[in-house]
Amino acid sequence: MVFKRLLGSLGVGGPTVDTVLTPGVAVPGGSLSGQVHLLGGTDDFDIEHITLEFVARVGAEHEDGESHGAVVFDRFLIGGGCRLPAGAEHSVPFTVTLPWETPVTELYGQGLGIVLGVRTELSVAGAKDTGDLDPLVVGPLPVQEAILEAFGRLGFGFRSADLEYGRIAGTGQQLPFYQEIELAPSPKYAHTVNEIEVTFLATPGDMEVILEADKRGGLFSDGHDAVTRFTVSQDGVHHQDWNALVDGWMRQLVEHRAAYGQHAAHGQDYGHGHGYGDHGDHHQHDDGHRSGPGMGTAVAAGAAGVAVGVVGVVGGMVAAEVVDEIGDFFEGDDEEGGEGEGGED
CATH class of the missing domain: 2.60.40.640 (Immunoglobulin-like)
Structure with a gap:
C-alpha cells in the first residue's frame, strides 16, 4: 500500500x-x-x-x-x-x-x-x-509464537490485544508503552480467573513474559489482580517443552494468594525460564511449528471483532x-x- x-x-x-x-x-x-x-x-x-x-x-x-x-x-x-x-x-x-x-x-x-x-x-x-x-x-518472534501456541494447546483462547501507555515497574521495558494480549482462560482455570493478559518485552537474547490474571473472588474474599514475570531465552525454541513451561507459569500465577500491592519474590526455575515473583500491582506505570488446536481459530474469531479507531x-x-x-x-x-x-x- x-x-x-x-x-x-x-x-x-x-x-x-x-x-x-x-x-x-x-x-x-x-x-x-x-x-x-x-x-x-x-x-x-x-x-x-x-x-x-x-x-x-x-x-x-x-x-x-x-x-x-x-x-x-x-x-x-x-x-x-x-x-x-x-x-x-x-x-x-x-x-x-x-x-x-x-x-x-x-x-x-x-x-x-x-x-x-x-x-x-x-x-x-x-x-x-x-x-x-x-x-x-x-x-511474532519464534519464542512469542511458541508461548502463544502453548496457551492455545492448553485451552486458552484469544480475546483481544491493545497497547497501553506507561511502563511496567521492575522490568527492562524500553518503549513508552507495552502490548497486552488478552486470553480467555482454559476450562482448567476458568473457575479461578476471568482472563489472562500476556505482555512480551524482548531483548536480543531474552524475552520477559509478564502474565497478569484477573482473579475471581471467593465466598469470603474479593477478586484481585495477580502478576508474575518470567524470562526465557530466545535460543533453543524448538527444544523446550512449552506446554509444561506455560502450565507451570499458570499454576504459580493462580496459586498466589498475596494481598494486593505486596511485592513477594519467588526464585522458581522452569527449564530455561526463570520465574520472578508476583507483583500485586496492576502493571504499575512509571509515567509519573503452527498453532495447536484452539489458538489459531480463536485468534481468527477474536481478531475479527476487534474495533480499530x-x-x-x-x-x-x-x-x-x-x-x-x-x-x-x-x-x-x-x-x-x-x-x-x-x-x-
Missing part, C-alpha cells in the same frame, strides 16, 4: 514523497526495507532531511476513562543534504531495524487490531511535511495534530493519508 502527499507546507508546485515498503511481515528486532521516492515540483528544492518515524496507536487510562492517541516510538534519518531539481525523480533506499519491543500486529495471518505505521517526514527549506504514512505489519487523545501523550494526521489511516477510510502536522511529546 502506498500513500502520496503533496508537500503542503510549500503549497502547489512543491515536491511529492512516496514511500514504498518491501512486501512482507516484519518481526521485532528485525529489519525493515523500502524506498522513498521523491518527485520534484515546479522549482528546485533543497532537501534538508528525510526521516522515517514509527508510529503506534496507544491507549491510556486517566480520570475520565480511557483515550487513544498516537505515539512516535522510533525515528531514523535516512537521507537529505541534496538538491531536488524541478520535475526530477530521486529514490532513497533504506533499511532500518525495528525496536525489539515493537508490538505484534498479526498472528497466524489475522490482524489483532494493533495499529502501527511508518511515517515519512520531508524537510525542505525549513518547512516539514509529515504526511506520507504506510501501515506496518509485524509478526481513534477516539481521542491523551494529554501529554502527543500533539492532537498527529492524531488528525493519521486518523484516516487508523480508521482505514483513506488510502491517500490524512492532513495536518504534529510531533511527539
Whole structure:
C-alpha cells in the first residue's frame, strides 16, 4: 500500500514523497526495507532531511476513562543534504531495524487490531511535511509464537490485544508503552480467573513474559489482580517443552494468594525460564511449528471483532495534530493519508 502527499507546507508546485515498503511481515528486532521516492515540483528544492518515524496507536487510562492517541516510538534519518531539481525523480533506499519491543500486529495471518505505521517526514527549506504514512505489519518472534501456541494447546483462547501507555515497574521495558494480549482462560482455570493478559518485552537474547490474571473472588474474599514475570531465552525454541513451561507459569500465577500491592519474590526455575515473583500491582506505570488446536481459530474469531479507531487523545501523550494526521489511516477510510502536522511529546 502506498500513500502520496503533496508537500503542503510549500503549497502547489512543491515536491511529492512516496514511500514504498518491501512486501512482507516484519518481526521485532528485525529489519525493515523500502524506498522513498521523491518527485520534484515546479522549482528546485533543497532537501534538508528525510526521516522515517514509527508510529503506534496507544491507549491510556486517566480520570475520565480511557483515550487513544498516537505515539512516535522510533525515528531514523535516512537521507537529505541534496538538491531536488524541478520535475526530477530521486529514490532513497533504506533499511532500518525495528525496536525489539515493537508490538505484534498479526498472528497466524489475522490482524489483532494493533495499529502501527511508518511515517515519512520531508524537510525542505525549513518547512516539514509529515504526511506520507504506510501501515506496518509485524509478526511474532519464534519464542512469542511458541508461548502463544502453548496457551492455545492448553485451552486458552484469544480475546483481544491493545497497547497501553506507561511502563511496567521492575522490568527492562524500553518503549513508552507495552502490548497486552488478552486470553480467555482454559476450562482448567476458568473457575479461578476471568482472563489472562500476556505482555512480551524482548531483548536480543531474552524475552520477559509478564502474565497478569484477573482473579475471581471467593465466598469470603474479593477478586484481585495477580502478576508474575518470567524470562526465557530466545535460543533453543524448538527444544523446550512449552506446554509444561506455560502450565507451570499458570499454576504459580493462580496459586498466589498475596494481598494486593505486596511485592513477594519467588526464585522458581522452569527449564530455561526463570520465574520472578508476583507483583500485586496492576502493571504499575512509571509515567509519573503452527498453532495447536484452539489458538489459531480463536485468534481468527477474536481478531475479527476487534474495533480499530481513534477516539481521542491523551494529554501529554502527543500533539492532537498527529492524531488528525493519521486518523484516516487508523480508521482505514483513506488510502491517500490524512492532513495536518504534529510531533511527539
